[in-house]
Amino acid sequence: MHPLIELIKKDMVPALGVTEPGCIAFAVAKAKSYLTSKPERVVLSLNSGLYKNAYTCGIPNSSHYGIKYAAAFGLIMADSQKGLQALEGITPDDDRKAEQLIQKDRIIVKLSGISSALYCQATVYSKHEECTVTIEQSHTNITSIRLNGQSIFHNVIQNRQDTTPLIHQYSVKDIWEAVRSFSEEELSFIQKAFDMNMSLFKEGLQSQKTVILHQLYRMNENTIFS
Structure with missing residues (x-):
């Protein structure tokens, strides 16, 4: 991996x-x-x-x-x-x-x-x-x-x-080239994470406890763009 x-x-x-x-x-x-x-x-x-x-x-x-x-x-x-x-x-x-x-x-x-x-x-x-x-x-x-x-x-x-974080060992160019080399299967877990987050977002729209979510939603003119 x-x-x-x-x-x-x-x-x-x-x-x-x-x-x-x-x-x-x-x-x-x-x-x-x-x-x-x-x-x-x-x-x-x-x-x-x-x-x-x-x-x-x-x-x-x-x-x-x-x-x-x-x-x-x-x-x-x-x-x-x-x-x-x-x-x-x-x-x-x-x-x-x-x-x-x-x-x-x-x-x-x-x-x-x-x-x-x-x-x-x-x-x-x-x-x-x-x-x-x-x-x-x-x-x-x-x-x-x-x-x-x-x-x-x-x-x-x-x-x-005393330890350099792993991500700091890569330049933007390194990351870009690595991402282009990954297969769709290798990145499929990101889609699953997106699906989970979208489900949570939709659930949050139905709750009055998610105050910040509702505020951001109003600020975005009640539009879901992402």
Whole structure:
């Protein structure tokens, strides 16, 4: 597979809702999965970019939004096996349970630092256990898991500040020539992504929650051109 196609595919992972709440729920659910007793509370540590992007994001099938609710649903019902679709299947009962967790201050959120480099650390506590899952660089890239203070998984990663991003290694001419050499079959996944996004767009037109979509639609004279 050509490196450019691989790069695009890695950046086009389907998610249920916005990726940032999905990342938070995935981290919490993953940590929860290692506990043998009932999880009771969560402490999150997020970089500023993730914190900002998740702060006002709506949660699919819920009347709630934001970081704390993403973590609460991660604790209550999220399935880490589903990755960024971990929040699939929220019910009204889950909504009520999440509200109770928030009201009891069982979800604590901290800022790890001012940075655009993705960082999400979720520690889930039960009465006698704790598990910490750390995610870095991309929304499901687990770099560390610690269970009751002991490391059970560790993945050493390069410092991205010292590494030139792959896309920067190509000139515009390089990209243009590569694209012209790709077969239709190699690029078919882009059509699938377009179809998914168009379906989401049409669904959004039917919802009053998608405020920005409706504003852009009005600004475009209620015309769909792309």
